[in-house]
Amino acid sequence: MKPIGSDTIRGNIDIILLSLLLEDDKYGYQLAREIEIKSKEQYVIKEATLYSALKRLEEQGHISSYMEDAEGRMRKYYTISRRGQSYFVEKCSEWKRSITIINYFLEDEKDE
Numbered sequence: 001m002k003p004i005g006s007d008t009i010r011g012n013i014d015i016i017l018l019s020l021l022l023e024d025d026k027y028g029y030q031l032a033r034e035i036e037i038k039s040k041e042q043y044v045i046k047e048a049t050l051y052s053a054l055k056r057l058e059e060q061g062h063i064s065s066y067m068e069d070a071e072g073r074m075r076k077y078y079t080i081s082r083r084g085q086s087y088f089v090e091k092c093s094e095w096k097r098s099i100t101i102i103n104y105f106l107e108d109e110k111d112e
Contacts, residue, residue, distance in 0.1 A: 021080040
């Protein structure tokens with residue numbers, strides 16, 4: 001199966017990242033790898049996309065970051081804020097409404 005295009009996913013990067021950070025704090029490469037695994041390798045996030053999304057989410061107050069020594073290397077970890085948790089719930093609701101609307105159009109295609 002061909003991987004999904006980044007344009008299809010782009011508007012939902014926030015949901016993906018925040019859902020992973022709800023589980024526990026993670027560093028960039030860890031987030032990228034988990035996206036690949038959880039999507040069953042159907043979506044591989046580009047490094048530039050990942051880090052620009054993390055920067056934007058941090059600037060908006062949805063996540064914060066801290067440095068920690070992991071196996072002798074300093075890594076930047078990201079953690080979700082309360083504001084980010086509320087934003088996640090809001091974005092999930094928006095996504096569910098979007099699916100409903102798109103399905104209206106897909107149902108029309110099936111009837112033809």
